[in-house]
Amino acid sequence: IPVQPFDYVVFGATGDLTKRKLIPALYHRFKDGQFDESSRIIGVSRSKLSDAEFQTLARDSVAEFVEPAYQDKAVIDRFASIFSYVANDVADEANWGDLRKALRDDPKIVRAFYLAVGPDLIGPICDYLSKKKFYRRDARVVIEKPLGHDLRSSQEINDTVARIFKEDQVYRIDHYLGKETVQNLLALRFANILFEPVWNTTHIDHIQLTVAESVGAGTRGYYDESGALRDMIQNHMLQLLCLVAMEPPASDDADALRDEKLKVLRSLKSIIGEAVGRCTVRGQYRGVASETTSVKGYQDELPEDKRGSRTETFVALKAEIENWRWAGVPFYLRTGKRMATRVSEIVIQFRSIPHSIFDHAEGAPRPNRLIIRLQPDEGVKLLMMIKDPGPGGMRLREVPLNLSFAQTFEERTPEAYERLLLDVIRGNQTLFMRRDELEAAWSWVDPIREAWTRASDAPQPYSVGTWGPTGAIALIERDGRTWHEDG
Ligand code: BG6
Numbered sequence: 001i002p003v004q005p006f007d008y009v010v011f012g013a014t015g016d017l018t019k020r021k022l023i024p025a026l027y028h029r030f031k032d033g034q035f036d037e038s039s040r041i042i043g044v045s046r047s048k049l050s051d052a053e054f055q056t057l058a059r060d061s062v063a064e065f066v067e068p069a070y071q072d073k074a075v076i077d078r079f080a081s082i083f084s085y086v087a088n089d090v091a092d093e094a095n096w097g098d099l100r101k102a103l104r105d106d107p108k109i110v111r112a113f114y115l116a117v118g119p120d121l122i123g124p125i126c127d128y129l130s131k132k133k134f135y136r137r138d139a140r141v142v143i144e145k146p147l148g149h150d151l152r153s154s155q156e157i158n159d160t161v162a163r164i165f166k167e168d169q170v171y172r173i174d175h176y177l178g179k180e181t182v183q184n185l186l187a188l189r190f191a192n193i194l195f196e197p198v199w200n201t202t203h204i205d206h207i208q209l210t211v212a213e214s215v216g217a218g219t220r221g222y223y224d225e226s227g228a229l230r231d232m233i234q235n236h237m238l239q240l241l242c243l244v245a246m247e248p249p250a251s252d253d254a255d256a257l258r259d260e261k262l263k264v265l266r267s268l269k270s271i272i273g274e275a276v277g278r279c280t281v282r283g284q285y286r287g288v289a290s291e292t293t294s295v296k297g298y299q300d301e302l303p304e305d306k307r308g309s310r311t312e313t314f315v316a317l318k319a320e321i322e323n324w325r326w327a328g329v330p331f332y333l334r335t336g337k338r339m340a341t342r343v344s345e346i347v348i349q350f351r352s353i354p355h356s357i358f359d360h361a362e363g364a365p366r367p368n369r370l371i372i373r374l375q376p377d378e379g380v381k382l383l384m385m386i387k388d389p390g391p392g393g394m395r396l397r398e399v400p401l402n403l404s405f406a407q408t409f410e411e412r413t414p415e416a417y418e419r420l421l422l423d424v425i426r427g428n429q430t431l432f433m434r435r436d437e438l439e440a441a442w443s444w445v446d447p448i449r450e451a452w453t454r455a456s457d458a459p460q461p462y463s464v465g466t467w468g469p470t471g472a473i474a475l476i477e478r479d480g481r482t483w484h485e486d487g
Contacts, residue, residue, distance in 0.1 A: 003425045005036040005109050009099070011125055012116035013043025013085065014057065017144065021175075022116065023061040025417035030079045031072065034422060038109075042102045043085045054085035070412075090124050096132045103134065110425050111139040119146060119153070123160035130164045140424050142171040146222070149230060150449065151442035158435050167435060171424050176236040177431040178416030181374040181405070185243045185346075186252075188372070188380065195370075196248065198350065200325045205367065208332045208347040208484055209240055211374075212339040212467070216285070216301060217313050224302060227311040228282070229452075232335040234445045238265065239433070240374075241331055244346060245321055254429040258437060265440035269320040276451040283314035283469035284459040285338040295338070295464040312452070312459045313337040316472035318479075332476050334483070338464045344374040347484040363388075363396035371400075371484070378405040378413065 008026075010018055029035065043054050058080050062071060086102055088095040103111065113129060115122055122143060129135050141161065148154025161170055176182050189195055198204070211232060217223040223231065242261035249256040271279050287297030298313050314336030321331065348370040356365055369383040381400045388395035405413065423431055460469035467473075467483065476483055 002034050002036045003110075003422055005038045006112060006425050007040045007042060007103050007109055008112050008114060008421075008425075009042045009044060009103070010114045010116060011044045011090075011121070013045045013054065014047050014049070015045070015116055017116045018043070019057070019061040020065055021415070021417045022114070022421065023058050024065040025415055025421055027062050027066055027076075027079055028070065028414065028418050029422055030082075031070065031075050035082070037078075037082075039082060040102070040104075041083050042099070043083065044088045044099065046087065046089050048087045049085050051084045055080040055083045058083045067412075090121055090128065096128060099134065100132070107136075107138070110427075111136055112142065112424050113139065114142040114421075114424075116144060119148070119157055122157055126161055126164045135164060137166075138169075139165075140169050140171055140427070141165050142173060142424055144173050145235060146226065146230070147172060147235075147438055148442065149225070150446050151439060154438060154442050158438070162435075168429070170432075170435070171420075171429060172433040172435075172438060173420055174235045174239050174433050175416040175420065176239055177433075178418075178420040179374060180413050180419075181372070181378045182240065182243065183419075183431070184380075185240075185372065189243075190248055201327050201329045203350055204329050205349045205351045206330045206332065206479075206481060207244060207349065209237055209244075209334070209345075210347075210483070211237060211240075211335040211344040212341060213335075213337050214339060214342045214465075215337060216296070216464075217298065217337040224306055224309050224311045228313055228315045228335055228337070229445060229449055233315055233317070233333060234441050235433075237333050237335060238441045238444070240346065241319065241333070242437075244348075245326060245331070247325070252430060254432075255434075257430055258434045262434070262437050262440060263323075264321060265437060265444065267321045267323045267326075268444050269322050270444065270447060271317070271319075272447045272451070276448055276455075279319075279475075280315065280317040280448055280452075281469060281471040281475050282312035282452060282459040283316075283336065283462045283472065284311070285313050285336070285464050286461045288464045297464065298337075310458050314339070314459070314462060314468045314472070316468060316475050317448070318475060330479065332481075332483070334468060334472055336462075336468050340465055340467050342376065345484075346372040346374070348372075349481075349484075358394060358396060361394035361396050365396055366398050369484070379403050 010022060012018060026041065059076055062076055062079070084102055086098045088099060115125055117125065126141070143161065148157050189199065242264045245264045246260035247263065249260045285298050287300055288295055299307055299309065302309055316332070316334040319331040319333060350368040352367045353365055358365055365385050371381040371383065373379045373381070380403045383398050383400050385396050386399050388397040420431060460471045462469040467485065473483065
């Protein structure tokens with residue numbers, strides 16, 4: 001079903017995010033017939049481009065970032081024709097007239113502003129939108145990471161936006177929420193009766209969340225200012241934790257869901273004082289060189305003047321949620337660059353059975369595990385015990401009940417931005433972060449960051465292609481547990 005016709009104004013139209021993510025995502029939705037053909041995408045940025053040049057940029061982005069099987073010449077021609085461009089130096093009052101000409105004043109046409117720009121430009125752009133009367137009460141504004149580097153700076157950004165836009169007009173993207181498999185967490189938990197009764201401290205021993213990446217970080221300029229805690233934990237991983245841990249919301253209404261996520265964030269036990277050393281580990285990758293391969297370490301990727309950086313490229317931590325459901329159930333989180341493989345998964349480790357009748361059997365019963373694989377090889381696996389078939393005695397074996405998305409569904413899995421970009425037009429904020437959530441996440445993360453900054457030690461080294469520093473293994477093994485690694 002096509003969404004309402006729209007004018008999507010993209011500030012930062014020639015930037016990386018637009019080329020790599022936004023245009024390919026819009027293309028897929030267009031190709032599937034979800035655009036009303038009168039919809040327009042209006043690029044805004046400082047470069048002096050003509051409409052035709054911007055259309056070429058759109059075509060190039062499709063050519064480079066959309067799988068060849070989905071590239072259709074006729075569709076690309078029609079898609080490119082909805083792009084137009086306005087060269088606009090945000091600081092220069094004179095340019096705004098061109099945007100006025102490009103925008104249509106029809107209340108039936110949804111007006112959305114996507115600010116794919118650095119945080120410094122968010123304020124000035126919002127002010128101009130208001131001053132130049134582009135603002136409408138039903139207009140939408142989309143903002144992206146980094147939404148601050150600590151609580152204060154994030155409040156400043158939110159205040160700036162709030163001077164012009166009401167909260168119900170603000171769409172804060174955390175692209176993890178747009179991932180199919182992340183949304184599937186909601187279906188898994190709340191469309192099945194099976195899990196909810198055991199989803200608590202009585203039945204669950206602990207939970208692991210891993211977002212491991214095999215790519216490095218060093219060539220992306222901003223990363224050194226950010227580090228894994230701000231780049232991944234503060235947003236993506238805490239959002240995952242919320243979806244796993246929250247109470248069932250009363251409906252799928254955006255605020256019903258976000259209220260529940262907020263409660264989880266506010267119930268997180270603060271990691272302060274000596275707990276920082278006990279519950280967190282930060283690492284930084286070191287290069288490896290052998291006869292066949294050589295991969296640079298984080299320091300070697302940095303420009304000369306940044307060498308010696310103590311920015312963490314890996315974090316492992318133990319989080320606890322102080323409420324009835326989760327008391328005594330640790331959540332172990334880990335994320336890092338240049339790790340052994342690319343994998344994001346959630347492991348729910350259930351408790352052992354209370355009493356075993358299998359003392360004489362071969363193989364002891366192992367606790368059940370539910371493994372939710374977010375990427376790649378998306379799927380859900382339930383590890384359970386069965387009797388090994390055969391005429392012999394009782395032999396117990398752990399086998400997976402395995403749901404692989406690729407094998408079960410033929411369709412391609414849409415990218416996160418496909419869903420999110422159109423949800424903005426639909427006016428559906430469910431998969432976007434509300435201000436109070438974002439600020440609660442910063443409040444939890446800030447003391448950890450501050451303690452690390454004060455600490456005299458550097459991040460622990462780990463070799464490229466491994467699962468992180470030994471400290472991360474010790475973190476969980478001290479509790480008599482181990483990281484799940486089945487590759
Ligand atoms: C981004 C981070 O938000 O998420 C990147 O800034 C990271 O550092 C990326 O690589 C990971 O996203 P995905 O979708 O590839 O898991």
